[in-house]
Amino acid sequence: MASYQNGRNGRRSRGGSRKRGGENRSRHQSAPSRVPVKKSLLQRIMDLFTGGGKPPARPPQPQHARGNGSQPATARPSRKPEAVEVTTPRLYVGNLSFDATESDLFELFNGVGAVQNAEVVTYRHNQRSKGFAFVQMLTVDEAKRAVEELHDKEFLGRKLVVSGAKSSEHHSAN
Numbered sequence: 001m002a003s004y005q006n007g008r009n010g011r012r013s014r015g016g017s018r019k020r021g022g023e024n025r026s027r028h029q030s031a032p033s034r035v036p037v038k039k040s041l042l043q044r045i046m047d048l049f050t051g052g053g054k055p056p057a058r059p060p061q062p063q064h065a066r067g068n069g070s071q072p073a074t075a076r077p078s079r080k081p082e083a084v085e086v087t088t089p090r091l092y093v094g095n096l097s098f099d100a101t102e103s104d105l106f107e108l109f110n111g112v113g114a115v116q117n118a119e120v121v122t123y124r125h126n127q128r129s130k131g132f133a134f135v136q137m138l139t140v141d142e143a144k145r146a147v148e149e150l151h152d153k154e155f156l157g158r159k160l161v162v163s164g165a166k167s168s169e170h171h172s173a174n
Contacts, residue, residue, distance in 0.1 A: 086144045086164035089116070089137040094161035096120070098129045104156070109135050112149050113142030134165055 039047070084092065093105065105118040117136040120129050137143040143164070151162040 084164040084166055086140065086147055088164065088167065089140050089143045090165040091135045091137065091143050091146060092161075092163050092165040093133040093135055094131070094163075095158050096129065096131050096133055096160065097156035097158050098131060100129065100133070100156050102133075105133055105135055108150070108155060109137065109146055112146040114138040 091109075096105075100120065102118045102120050105120065106115050109115045109118065114137065115135060116138055118133065119135075120133040122129050135146070137146060147162050147164070150160055152159050153162075154160075
């Protein structure tokens with residue numbers, strides 16, 4: 001039968017005895033200095049790629065608006081939307097409230113001119129609004145008037161960004 005040996009397998013490690021420190025050394029004597037171990041070729045090559053065993057220098061982490069609780073959240077700098085000239089009756093409506101519906105947009109833009117279509121862009125998997133939409137006006141003149149009147153107007157608690165929609169040729173160039 002095997003005897004229980006306090007959770008150990010009974011073998012000593014390769015390093016020698018289990019004792020820490022020498023028996024003859026007093027508390028006030030200094031520990032012997034360690035001799036540097038020569039590294040093999042493979043270890044030196046690995047050190048080139050991994051930084052030589054030193055912890056890698058970390059670049060400063062950006063402060064995001066959504067803090068993790070330990071640090072105060074800082075506001076992210078606002079990015080100005082790209083001003084796209086109105087050349088077609090199709091308009092981009094940005095900074096849209098997530099509660100806005102297509103009928104809300106239809107009513108808002110109908111006060112400026114005749115609206116042909118209003119489409120809120122949503123995520124496919126849960127149908128939640130992405131915060132922007134496209135509105136198709138009847139004429140280019142009505143679209144230009146809608147941009148002049150509705151850009152930076154407060155709608156459902158947010159200031160709208162209204163500009164001309166980028167054409168498909170513009171997207172393929174980028």
